[in-house]
């Protein structure tokens with residue numbers, strides 16, 4: 001819809017929802033103006049149903065839903081571990097172990113024709129296990145057979161929670177507060193289940209930790225290979241329920257985001273065998289006989305990084321970056337007053353034919369450097385913002401990149417990837433951008 005609106009109204013237009021106005025921009029200069037004008041505490045539009053749930057259960061708003069100084073308190077603690085590449089690189093071996101488990105599982109569930117019956121579920125398990133091992137140094141048991149019913153329930157509650165949240169965010173916030181819908185009841189039910197599961201893990205881990213954390217100085221030292229929860233507790237900067245909510249948010253935020261990017265990357269590679277071959281050659285030449293891609297090896301694979309970047313151009317996780325502007329701005333010649341709700345249209349900006357040659361084509365070469373680069377004409381870093389921008393940008397970017405790249409490196413060494421969807425699959429906006437049709441991916445042994 002935003003694409004059609006852009007064609008009709010140009011790079012800036014207004015959308016009305018009752019007495020609520022949204023300004024949608026899709027020009028890199030406008031995006032730059034909005035993001036560069038952000039103050040100390042950039043604010044996104046509130047996700048009302050999730051905020052209402054936290055209020056109902058008397059839970060802190062955490063990093064995702066809080067504002068101003070409250071939000072800054074969370075980010076100051078969390079950025080130190082999550083946003084620094086050398087800190088995150090310590091987790092590579094644990095993530096590789098999870099990747100090995102997924103590969104084993106795929107071997108077991110693959111049909112004779114190579115199709116993985118529910119690839120989305122398998123990849124979600126990988127994403128959940130990966131983030132859990134970073135956060136708690138604990139495996140959830142998602143790949144256990146038979147799977148613990150509690151773990152299966154957690155998977156189900158996260159999936160249903162997202163669906164209910166999506167339904168409720170389609171209702172304008174001023175109506176939502178007064179209508180007690182079926183979806184709201186669902187959201188409460190699935191949130192309660194998911195929070196309980198995650199809370200139990202955090203509390204179990206916490207018990208073992210209390211003795212261990214004798215000295216905060218030791219455990220918070222930079223470069224220490226400790227799990228994230230131990231680090232957060234040891235800093236002493238978040239109280240018990242704030243630390244719990246922070247962990248739970250990361251667990252939730254890390255699941256569908258990484259899953260979707262992995263699925264779309266498989267889909268794109270399956271549809272573009274020549275890209276797949278080129279990627280396999282790069283991975284083989286860097287990995288040689290090694291099976292465990294660590295941060296140093298991944299650093300030597302620019303084409304792998306470009307494949308993931310190109311996926312996030314065509315199939316970004318969020319269709320637009322929301323912001324509440326801090327000051328008066330002029331965007332594409334129009335005055336936009338402070339406190340306006342602006343959406344920066346990542347999805348349409350990624351398909352802008354004035355900067356991307358053949359924008360519908362999957363072409364990782366757009367992201368290579370120097371003379372290897374092809375098909376991307378813009379020099380603006382605001383044209384493409386898959387993880388957002390500034391102090392409010394994605395907290396899980398580094399973990400997500402490691403998780404996605406290391407899994408792709410493993411898969412490409414073992415398999416030829418085939419996309420089996422009979423028709424073009426497209427991303428649709430369901431809170432996060434999700435595939436319209438069920439992904440159908442086949443993995444064939446390489447000959």
Ligand code: HEM
Pocket residue numbers: 044063064065075131249250251253254255257258261312316317318321322385386387388389390391392393394395396397399400
């Ligand atoms: C490919 C995977 C991912 C993509 C494309 C992605 C993208 C994004 C985007 C666009 C935002 C909004 C940024 C902004 O407003 O400027 C965001 C926020 C966030 N992401 Fe991610 N994300 C991914 C994976 C993850 C993972 C794995 C985690 C957890 C470990 C995570 C945790 C968060 C959190 C906590 C925020 C809120 C930050 C804040 O409000 O301060 N994300 N992400």
